[in-house]
Amino acid sequence: MTSTVRGSQLARLLGHWHSLPGRRRSPDYAALAGAIRGLLSDGRLPLGVRLAAERELAEALKVSRTTVTAAYRELRETGHLTSRRGAGSWTTLPNGHRVASSGLWTPQDDLDMIDLGCAALAAPAELVTAARAAAEDLPRYLQGAGYHPTGIIELREAVAQGYTERGLTTSPDQIMVTSGTQHALDLVLRLSVPAGAPVLVESPTYPNALAALSARRARIATHGIDTGGGDGWDADLLLDGLRQTRPRLAYLIPEFQNPTGHLMPAALRERVVAAAHASGTDLVIDESFVDLPLDGTEVPAPVAVHDRHSRVVSIGGMSKPYWGGLRIGWVRASAPLVQRLAALRVGVDMASPVLDQLVAVHLLERADVIVPARRAQLAEQRDALVVAMERELPEWRVTVPRGGVTLWVELDGPISSALSRAAEEVGVRLAPGPRFGVDGTLERFLRLPFTLPAADLEDAVKRLAAVRYDLDRTRRPQWREPAVIA
Template sequence: MAGTVRGSQLARLLGGWQGAGRAGGPEYARLAAAVRGLLTDGRLALGVRLPAERELAQALGLSRTTVTAAYRTLRESGHLTSRRGAGSWTALPSGHRVGTSGLWGPIEDDDTIDLGQAALPAPPELTAAVAAAAEDLPPYLTGAGYHPMGLAVLREAVAREYTERGLPTLPDQIMITAGVSHALDLVLRLLVAPGQRVLLEAPTYPNALTAVVASRARVIGYALGDAGWDSDLLLSTVRDARARLAYLIPDFHNPTGHLMETALRERLPAAAHAVGTDVVVDESFADLRLDGPELPPAVATFDRAARVLTIGGMSKPYWGGLRIGWVRAATSVTARLAAARVAVDMSSPVLDQLVGAHLLGARQQVVAARRAELTARRDTLVAALRAHLPEWRFVVPHGGLSLWVELDAPVSSALARAVEELGVRVAAGPRFGADGTMERFLRLPYTLPEADLVEAVRRLAQARESLDRVPVRQLRAPAIVA
């Protein structure tokens, strides 16, 4: 069981639920759709016990009959299981699964335009890399297959890439992981004790936020502005927070697309070192510069005290199905990480690592094709938004995989629920924050074919218009308890 949500808490999560779904419809149906929407965008976990019908009715200012009917609808659709006298718990309908984005969806959902994931399909070079890796495999078959640090051939390839970027790196400074999220999880296990502070940007990558919360750390937020990081404000936040760890995405930040300037990268490690904060730099998007200025030096270039741990991987520029990530850090740190890793999963698959090494050998060809493809798709998405939703605001990023769009009203969650009924899945803004805010924002990846992007925007415009046609009941103000 994932816990219990009180009526007042669920009311806050639901926000402007009266606008959920298509215009009109019974109030109980819109309430049920709103709860399903919370499950869809990951803001309400599976196995959570919902408040009693009377309690939720009071929190929402509704009749108990309306809430009873909404719960019945959720039970019928498989999103709620109940036991008489015990309560009701959120569930996953039969025939659905949790996707790679953390959102649930039907197993057969080929007709859905999925903008919930900022990810690309595999490049054509993958097939040749798999064949070459299979030829390289026999010498490894005589051993046990456990390599906690990762295969030497892959660690050498990753170290060589860092060195070519101007950051001299030894293979022993690299530990291979099962993706970037796995890398962060291992770092949190090693460096952060329950109750210690972890500094995160707001907004930030949802799975990173989930990992920090799961480690039972205290989340300290730094709010990004329209132009990205305010240097003095970020450095003063680092000094004042005195966090054990800071997790930052300086290279085409997810979800905003911002690129941190060189001057701030230069000052950050020393400021963190002065207060005992280690800095985890996520470089997942560093290869995906589309235009604009050249990529600044890596943050670790300016590290003089082994305070910067860089994590990266092959999911974004290559393929998410190839679970290859890494940590670049001081050799003493990677050795400790490898020792901690043995208690978790021993090592990454040997064949996958060999495939990764061959793909890195084709890096120039793969990345060049990705950049050209993404540039065209980004420009198509930008043009479609300006044509169909001109009141939405955004900064066109010079790299990465998505736009961070400011809506014309705080309706992100309601819009996500409404447009899903039209066959489009999006990640609402609150998924990217720790406190349920960011209802004015929506992340829109430009990773799908151009025709799909144009159609998705057309349906988003239709869903946005439908929200204005739904009369919204004001929630009753909560009583003040002194």
């Protein structure tokens, strides 16, 4: 079923469209068409949704119907709208343009490259001590086969205890250990999403989640995240998207959303769970960044606290607060669903390495020391990156996140992909905005992680400023090997 954007909703998204740049030189209908094109290019207005009827939108905007009719006609002429008499008008992009959603590429190790494509910290000093302790514990497991499809009991108990301390009572039977958060997502999708099933995701969102959904041949619908200083999610549009499209599954990142850094309010979490139950939708909640609030930000209770019908599957892991090289993730769900996932898993990879799980146990035992230090490190590096950008690139707009590891930057033009190609030439690897969407949009945005040392971040910004200055000159395109975006 096609989702519809009502006139009042579109009017709210358009905001002060009369005051957009160039407005005084354009008639009303052209300004309105340009504003709607802007929403499409930013990913805030999804593709494939039915727009409000002309009369309804005219009433919501308090303009004449003639103005809306002319704006819709211009959008059809530019390829941003497709209409069928008696059925309505749907948002599109010219020539059906779409961009591959995969963010996973073969890495190239280059010591001279400042890699801002990968949002992950280096390992903490405590990792070596944890690895030694794990090696000493390993003999206890050597008499068995070593296959633990749901994970060793010590780690499942530790993860379950973490959820319980966050206000979500959890038993070890509700935990399955996986080889990273991405592996957890892939297993859930294998079980829950048949080919062609509708799925709802945020836009922008994590590129490798889009890759996993594309591999399942899911029909992806999007909910546009506001890039300003608000909560990010438009509650009215998100809940309507669940009710109207009735997706099989919705993938959401409520804690410091990747890449925007937004934190979903507690009230919306409860409403999303209720709407998902009413629409028959399973919720996959990615909690990769839940351990990384900054500036004393209080994180609401987990989304699954509001779940009474086993609709919520939570996934998380060690990659962001600890180290990406330790491939430990998990699924938190009902015990029967965990058993179904374990039965599915044995046809994929059998189990996670026991030694890695023991390392994770010892790291979690030191969480009260490691995680606060990571938060302090990230806050310092975030502030250094923001100051450098204000100094070198004041035309770019940044909303400072209250947690997570990335800035979502609004550029001074639709130049993200071109900027990323040019930045490679000066030794900076970037993750361009379109990688975080599915429709060839988001060219005015760029994700910048603050996971590198402050000096490297400041150097990178200086190089980007130099590249931006020269970007408008004619350049000969050069093809580059793509890199990992994580």
